[in-house]
Amino acid sequence: GRKVLIVYAHQEPKSLNGSLKKVAVEELSRQGCSVTVSDLYAMQFEPRATRNDIVGCLHNSEEFNYGLEAWEAYKRGGLSSDLVEEQKKVQEADLLIFQFPLYWFSMPAIMKGWMDRVLVQGFAHEFPNCYDSGLLKHKLALFSFTTGGSREMYAKGGISGDIRYLLWPMQHGIMHFCGVKVLAPHICFAPEYVSEEKRKEMLIAWAQRLKTLWKEEPINCSPEWYFK
């Protein structure tokens, strides 16, 4: 059975994001996958990258360098337990699903903090092992999110620009950098401004897509996909 980690960032279980997460857990479990959820708000996940992430002495206590200290701590098994937990979940997963409402053309800070703190050097990448040779290669990722703006606003030539423009930092800058292959994003446009019936259709469409997810090919994660 395949293993899936859903990293989920919404405060309200009754939200559409909450329902999308639930649908994914149900459908993937039905397929025989083993599904783990990191419910970031419920966990009160810490987004701030600080000295507290390193257990014990610092490599250089004269001048604190987070990236270096986290790397050193990873190598000697000295990262804080919440990070070790998350890294275990990532290590075991074949597929990472990120489920969130788009905040300011990106993920909510609590999820950005998950990226900043969990994907440390040594674990997720280690120069020159980045991009296609990143340490998390052979894994898949999928960004599933809701927007405030409409599909028209996020069209090419629309006021907010092609939605793909804003996927570059998340899909290429984070996932591809770690060697993870990226499946096409799943986007629910402006659910707050549509009928209850349309929202139900959004849930059904997501469940439908998940049925054949494992047959999908990753996108070609290069500038052409985003900016042409």
Added chain:
Amino acid sequence: GRKVLIVYAHQEPKSLNGSLKKVAVEELSRQGCSVTVSDLYAMQFEPRATRNDIVGCLHNSEEFNYGLEAWEAYKRGGLSSDLVEEQKKVQEADLLIFQFPLYWFSMPAIMKGWMDRVLVQGFAHEFPNCYDSGLLKHKLALFSFTTGGSREMYAKGGISGDIRYLLWPMQHGIMHFCGVKVLAPHICFAPEYVSEEKRKEMLIAWAQRLKTLWKEEPINCSPEWYFK
């Protein structure tokens, strides 16, 4: 005298980011500007958007919608005091400088949380008052940051793509959306991999730029600037 708010996100005062912040405070003060710094890590700024941001009763306690609740709370003066403080600083500022190390093609989570929580509807934007008619029009913003990757990696055709690609969500998606005009970014590439002398030159270059900053024209914040 002009007013400047520096939103600063680095854990270590002795870092290059710390020095860049210090240089900006000194140079702008010398010019007669009044400079305020929000030192996010020192403030232990909360990045998570939660129910704690709303004082008193919720508009809809059956289903928590952060954006809606923050908007309602703003209108009735019911946002938490840390947000009110930051909004006052923004309101008074002519120029916002964001000083940070690039984390994963974006700002550190603690700064993303500042965006998520401070720039609430009603204060920074209120449909249809967005983009050129955003509520923070007549203000300027400048993103000043350091990178891990080299200038070559962030060149067009480089492995990490044109550095402008990753500026789209921050400059257009956040600042332009609120009506803020954007000055050209200030980027120090890979300071960890250059000599102490080169790092000193980076500080001097920043101080030099600040001397004539008020004569600069904003960039044309449209897809052409980012993707051509």
